[in-house]
Amino acid sequence: MNALSGTGTLVRLALRRDRVLLPVWIAVFVLVAVTSAAATKGLFPTVDSVVQAASVMNGTPALVAVYGRIYDPTSLGALAMLKALGTGAVIVGILSIVLVVRHTRAEEDAGRLELVGSGVVGRWAPLTAALAVVVGADIVLGLLTAVAVAASGLPVAGSMVFGLAWTSVGIAFACIAAVAVQLVRTARAAIGLSMALLGVVFLLRAAGDTADVAGPRWLSWLSPLGWGQQFRPYAGNRWWVLVITLVFAAVLTAVAYLLVSRRDHGAGVFPERLGPATAAPSLRGPLSLAWRLHRGALLGWTIGFVTYGLMVGSVAGSIGSMMGSAESQEMLLKLGGRDVLTDAVFAAMFGLLAVIASAYGVQTSMRLHAEEVAGRADPVLATTVSRARWAMSHAWIALAGTALLLVSAGFAAGVMHAVQTGDAGQVGRVLSGALVQVPAAWVLTGVVVALFGVASRLAATGWAVLVTFLLFGDLGSLLELDQWLMDFSPFAHVPRMPGGTVTAAPLVWLVVVAAALTAAGLTALRRRDVG
Incomplete structure (x- = not known):
C-alpha cells in the first residue's frame, strides 16, 4: 500500500454521492451562460449600440468593480458574457470550495474518513480523490459551457476561452480549499477561511480593474478572479493565462500534500483555543x-x-x-x-x-x-x-x-x-x-x-x-x-x-x-x- 492507494474507490464514492448535485449545478451554469448570450444578442443589433453600451459599463466604476472591464468595446461577445464572467466565476469558485471541503474535512469531522482510512486507503487518497472530482467537474463545466455558448451564435474561439476562464477559476479555488482544510479543524472553519480569501481576491480584482492607467492595475494579477478576467474571451482570447493558474495550483497542491502528511488525523495545523471549563450564564x-x-x-x-x-x-x-x-x-x-x-x-x-x-x-x-x-x-x-x-x-x-x-x-x-x-x-x-x-x-x-x-x-x-x-x-x-x-x-x-x-x-x-x-x-x- 502507498499514499495514493484507494484513490479510485474514493473517486467513485464521491461521484456517487454527487450524482445529482454536480449535473444540476453544471446544467444551471451552462443555462445561465447561454441565456446571457441570447438575451444580449437581440438587445444590441449594431456595432454602434455595442460600443455605446460598453462605454457605459466601462465608464461606471461601480459596475467595473462588480463585473470587470470590457477590453474590446466593439465585441458583442465581451459585452454579452461580462456578467457571467464576473459573477459566474465567483459562484464557480464557491462551488469548488464547497465540494473540496465536503469530500475531505467534512468527512473527517463526521468520522467517516477514519472508518474508510482503516481499510486499504493511503494518506493522500482522500485529498487526491476530492481534487480529481472537483477539477474534473470544472473541466466538464468549461467544455459544456463553451460548446453551448458557441452554439448560441458567439465566436467559437472566444467561447472556448470563456469556458477555460471558468475552469481556471474553479481549479484555483479548489486548490485554495485543499490547503484550508489542512489548516483548520472543522469544515465550517475551512469554508469560512476559503470564503474570506475569496472576498480578499475579489477586492484585489475590483481595485485593479477600477484603477487608472497609471494606478495599481497590477493588483488584478494577484487574484485568481483577476486571472479569469485576463483571459479576455472575445476580446483578445489570452490562452496563455492558463499557465499562471496551473503554476498556482501546482504550488498549492504541493503545500496541501505536505501539510496532510504532517498533521494528525482530525486536527488542523492551527491549534484550537480551548474554551472555558463551564458555560457562560447566557448559554x-x-x-x-x-x-x-x-x-x-x-x-x-x-x-x-x-x-x-x-x-x-x-x-x-x-x-x-x-x-x-x-x-x-x-x-x-x-x-x-x-x-x-x-x-x-x-x-x-x-x-x-x-x-x-x-x-x-x-x-x-x-x-x-x-x-x-x-x-x-x-x-x-x-x-x-x-x-x-x-x-x-x-x-x-x-x-x-x-x-x-x-x-x-x-x-x-x-x-x-x-x-x-x-x-x-x-x-x-x-x-x-x-x-x-x-x-x-x-x-x-x-x-x-x-x-x-x-x-x-x-x-x-x-x-x-x-x-x-x-x-x-x-x-x-x-x-x-x-x-x-x-x-x-x-x-x-x-x-x-x-x-x-x-x-x-x-x-x-x-x-x-x-x-x-x-x-x-x-x-x-x-x-x-x-x-
Whole structure:
C-alpha cells in the first residue's frame, strides 16, 4: 500500500454521492451562460449600440468593480458574457470550495474518513480523490459551457476561452480549499477561511480593474478572479493565462500534500483555543447555543451583504449621469424591468441578493442535519429540550439571519444613495426594496426544515429546490416557460421595489407558506427516529 492507494474507490464514492448535485449545478451554469448570450444578442443589433453600451459599463466604476472591464468595446461577445464572467466565476469558485471541503474535512469531522482510512486507503487518497472530482467537474463545466455558448451564435474561439476562464477559476479555488482544510479543524472553519480569501481576491480584482492607467492595475494579477478576467474571451482570447493558474495550483497542491502528511488525523495545523471549563450564564438554552454556533458565519455574511449594498448604492447613484444612448437604457431596463433606471438597478440587485440570502437560510437550517449526524443533538435532546424546540432554535437563526442580511444590504444601499442624492428620504425608499424580498427568502428555510423533519438526509435537497426556484422565477421569462411554472418560485411573487406598488396579499401568503412548511417539518420530526 502507498499514499495514493484507494484513490479510485474514493473517486467513485464521491461521484456517487454527487450524482445529482454536480449535473444540476453544471446544467444551471451552462443555462445561465447561454441565456446571457441570447438575451444580449437581440438587445444590441449594431456595432454602434455595442460600443455605446460598453462605454457605459466601462465608464461606471461601480459596475467595473462588480463585473470587470470590457477590453474590446466593439465585441458583442465581451459585452454579452461580462456578467457571467464576473459573477459566474465567483459562484464557480464557491462551488469548488464547497465540494473540496465536503469530500475531505467534512468527512473527517463526521468520522467517516477514519472508518474508510482503516481499510486499504493511503494518506493522500482522500485529498487526491476530492481534487480529481472537483477539477474534473470544472473541466466538464468549461467544455459544456463553451460548446453551448458557441452554439448560441458567439465566436467559437472566444467561447472556448470563456469556458477555460471558468475552469481556471474553479481549479484555483479548489486548490485554495485543499490547503484550508489542512489548516483548520472543522469544515465550517475551512469554508469560512476559503470564503474570506475569496472576498480578499475579489477586492484585489475590483481595485485593479477600477484603477487608472497609471494606478495599481497590477493588483488584478494577484487574484485568481483577476486571472479569469485576463483571459479576455472575445476580446483578445489570452490562452496563455492558463499557465499562471496551473503554476498556482501546482504550488498549492504541493503545500496541501505536505501539510496532510504532517498533521494528525482530525486536527488542523492551527491549534484550537480551548474554551472555558463551564458555560457562560447566557448559554442556557438551545437558542443561545444555536446563536453561539452560527454567530461567526452570520457576521461574515453580514459584512459581505453590507459591502455589496454599498456597491449597489454606488452603481444606482451613477446611472443617471452615465446614460448616453437609448440602447444602454434598454439594457439596464431589461435587467430591472422598471421604467426608472435607478429603481431598475435596485430591483435587479435586490432580487439577486434575495437568492443569496436564501442560500444562507438553506446553509444555516441544514446545520440541523450536521448536528444530528455528528451526534451532538443527542446530549441536547437528552435534557428537557424537546425536538421541536431544538429544531426551531436553528430555524430562528436562519429566519432572523436571512432578514438581517437583506435589511443590512438595503440600509447600506439606501444610505449610499441618500449621500449621493442629498435626499435622506431615499434610505427608507431603497430599504423597502430589500424588505419585500424577505418572505420569499424565508420559504427556502421552511423547505429545508420540512425536508429535515421527514428524513435528515433530505435536508441537502434544499439546494436543488433553491436552484429550481431560481430557474423558474428569475430565468423563466428568458426560457419562455409557462406562467404557472414560474409561479412555483416564491421570488416570482415579490413586488418590484422601489418604484412599484406593494400588494400585501402575496407577501402574506409567502409568510404563511414558510410557516406551514416549518410546522410540517416539526410535526414530522416528532414522529421519526433521531440519530
